[in-house]
Amino acid sequence: MAHAATHDHDHHGAPKGFFQRWVMSTNHKDIGTLYLIFSLTMFFIGGAFAMVIRAELFKPGMQLVQPYFFNEMTTMHALVMIFGAIMPSFVGLANWMIPLMVGAPDMALPRMNNLSFWIMPFAFILLLSTLFMPGGGPAGGWTMYPPLSLQGESIAYTIFAVHLMGISSIMGAINIIATILNMRAPGMDLLKMPVFVWSWLITAFLLIAVMPVLAGAVTMLLTDKYFHTNFFNAAGGGDPVLFQHIFWFFGHPEVYIMILPAFGIISEIIPTFARKPIFGYRAMVFAIASIAFLSFIVWAHHMFAVGLPMGAEIFFMYATMLIAVPTGVKVFNWVSTMWGGSMTFETPMLFSIAFVILFTIGGFSGLMLALAPADFQYHDTYFVVAHFHYVLVTGAAFSIMAAAYYWLPKWSGNMYSETWGKIHFWSSVISVNVLFFPQHFLGLAGMPRRIPDYNVAFANFNMISSIGGFWFGASQLIFLGVVIHCVFFSKKKAADRSWEGAKGLEWTVPSPAPFHTFDVPPVIHDDELAHGNTEH
């Protein structure tokens, strides 16, 4: 306590000035909030692009936009959703929750934390500004395959924005690793940490490993475009396929960067509402680590149709199929956690159950896509579009919504409206299936991805999909309403332990969590932890 007393100038609570508090913040909770607000904003911007896409695809014929603008929309939708919505929201959750979960007073590197957030708005202003420039925004797909991407005039802006996002991600990852490895309270052993913390520790290593690879790939694009190098230019002795290898060496771990923290979130929420410890804690952690390892040796399954030698196709097919094993373990363990529990179905639990079912459907289509001969048909069709939206929307995005409902009481000190939360859930879960399930049929019937118009045979399912799209988009306005109501208007105060079955250090601090927590490391009682007794 003497230590705390000598430093108590730092312990008065949040700074009063708006600029001081939010722009110059080094507080993990405020920076977490900034990340979450930023990613929600990007979610709506990226969603608006998706609405343009679904509106144009509502029926055959070109009604609304030029094909080039349509391509800008598909490209920007992906870049904004991946780098602007999904990734920053997981970083926001990490910022808020990791120090609370491991009993640390803040992130290990608080000033860097501020920088890694404040780079993001600039990166996205840069990226989005291209839409208003002559020549338009990037239109070669988020994968930026050359030579096509080099035909665009805005590629330099896109590349610089990607560089900034990469720097931000790497700094965030370093911060998270440093926090988890150095700042745990005494007694918070690695194998007693919440699965969410474990999932982020592994994700952070993935980020550090692959973001520089992406930076390298896009820098080579830049020099090919402006400095007459020929890395990817066949006429100059380069190889367009080389870009795809480098890109997907980043891209596949990137896919898991967007799903591993989701696994962590679900592994916290299901035990809480099943009132039963997670089944097979060690297996869950090991499964995340195995998936992370495998993610480095499967990249060419995105390239089965580029004409790889047969040996390579076989290797990447087998490696990809292997991922089904640890992923299966996770799903079986979640189901076993529910089995024998005492379940209630508040909104976070509903989103988590929907996650398990719908993510598994995305996993099934993933297994089918792994089979190279079948992929010769599926590749670059709506079947793939359906697959990755099942894992990213009903997977990653649903887990983020589940997390928001789960921890909002802790963040705001208020309970959200359970009725409206459930309305949001049911509206989302029905509409998202109306939106994406028919896309499986479209792909199998032969509709390619990234086309602005289609044959009349594809009309009905596209119309159904578009209706689901508008409905899903509108449903997210309910989410916005629930969050705003909870934070500013809700009269129902949250208890410190906001959920009956909730365990873990974050529930031992008051709701809302005070500006500074764990100034003195907490004394850990294994029974209070969600995963305190892992030997059973």
Added chain:
Amino acid sequence: MTSGGIGRSVSAWAALAFALFGGTAWANPEPNQLNMTKGAAEWSPYAMHMVALWVCVVIGIVVFGAMFIAMFRFRKSRGAVAEKWSHSTKLEVVWTVLPVIILIFLAHLATGGLTSFADTTKSEMTIKVTGFQWKWRYDYVDYKGKSVDQVGFMSKLEETSDRTRQLKSNLDPDKIKVDGYNTYLLDVDKPLVVPVGTKIRFVIVGGDVIHSWWVPALGWKMDAIPGIVNSAWTNIKEPGVYRGQCAELCGQDHGFMPIVVKAVPKAEFEQWLATQEDEAKIQKAAQTAQTVPAQAPQG
């Protein structure tokens, strides 16, 4: 529904039901088609796809079934009391080993499919496919061991579709039909003509950016990449018109560069090829006749 209304929709569903259970092979996308085409060629991933699909459906029923039973039986509102266990080595071994066995089975099937797909030897003819923004070029290289003389042409979206697909054209895509089948965005000015019952090797390249040559009825797609020569093969069993599209984003008109393969009996193909060769000769002769006087004054 775009137009035509419910009656057409009902008949389309009836056709679909027939196609699903009657075992007809679809050559081209049908309205409301749910599943992958069986294809019209010797090599087809359809069986592989169906096996994988059913494996997934069965696992899905087991896993989701267990989940729903759990959600029903172990509710707090039914008075369920949470148990304490959180581990079972036996179960964990079972659900690690069982998937591995299923995967080995699938991998075995898929490896067979890949091996036969990769074998382009013993082909009886070669066609070179080049992707351009935004049309395809076909060059006949050889047929039955004999090289083909100068038969090659561009193949691009036919005119009615092209007019209709312009922004706010107010033209009706429903009206574009060939033999009662809607061909909006799926028809070209000059199709690729190939013989049936012949192993055809395609060599596929990109002329500017990457494209991908895909006819679902042939069972595969292959990227057309500048600087790289890819190869693939097909052996079409039944005469017919098989339609496809470019499958790799290649710029603004990526959605508007269809592929049409017209498979005809061998005799008919040979006749067609001979006519094409003759025409090429005549054209070449005409060209030399034109260029010679033009060059004369300079010389």
